[in-house]
Amino acid sequence: MNLRMKKSYSQEPGMSLIVKVITRLTVGLILLYGIYIVTHGHLSPGGGFAGGVIIALSFIHLMLAFGKEEALGRLSKRFVSLFEGLGGLLFLIVAILGYKAGYFFYDWFVSKGKLFSLFSAGTIPLSYLAIGLKVTFGLFAIFLALITIKLKAKK
């Protein structure tokens, strides 16, 4: 925070030029790694919760480096709350669709597929996707709320 450039970059919000350039290079990789962890939850260690936290960390990374306005321009609050609710709803829908054929979470509508392939294991990847969405946007919403309160307390 203290290492700001003197002239051109002192006006812009966020951290210094070095941090911004490194962030621009790495934030995509972190996002991609989080998506990999979420989608391969049924094949390798990890899963929806860990991957969701990694994706949320990539958003927080962007926000810390570029300032609040830049990050919120790409990812508005309405978008965040919409996807948080959507993740929870998707998980509930997976549960209730199973009830149609007998009991909750019964995976009759997705085939089990071949072992070790990406599209296998019935409803488990779907549920992990829902949990990943939910965790990502839920934690990011908490971070947004804390940041906003912090800024208000400063004024």
Place this chain on the structure above:
Amino acid sequence: MLMLDILIIFMILGAVIALEVKDLLSAVVAVGAAGLALSISFLLLKAPDLAITQLVVEILILVILIRATIKKDLPFSTTGRWFFNTTATFVFLVVFLYFGYSALKDLPRFGEPVMRVSQFYLKEGLAKTGAANLVASVVLNFRAYDTLGEATVLFAAVVGVLAVMRRKGRKELSEPENEEEL
């Protein structure tokens, strides 16, 4: 297991330092070190799912805590009804210890687990769910109710945080120079 003992001693030291040190930022860093040691010990106990989750959540909480503690001291109140508070603490301590002791007597002895349900999961898990990661098949198929409950808890936590923050924002909404509202 020597490695595990060293890690546990390291974690205890980190927790004690986090409690005793005066600087808040140093306390947060000490908590982070203790969490990292916990993640490594999960890895040593052959639980990579837990290790990844612990590491990632630790980083997130550290970022949030550092962001929240810099340039700001938390209020710590020692005045007030100290007699009532101390008495209530001791009474609840005794009650919890009594119930904990009577519950512990019914547990199976350490190292002799009753593994009937777990044996079923281990033998039939792959055939029933088709998931290569056995943890995923337990979490999202056999014990999916638990996961649904956890998702609900997370949702309630997010809604609670947003509600508490939003109330403060509404109160300031009446002032003229306010543009942020969540």
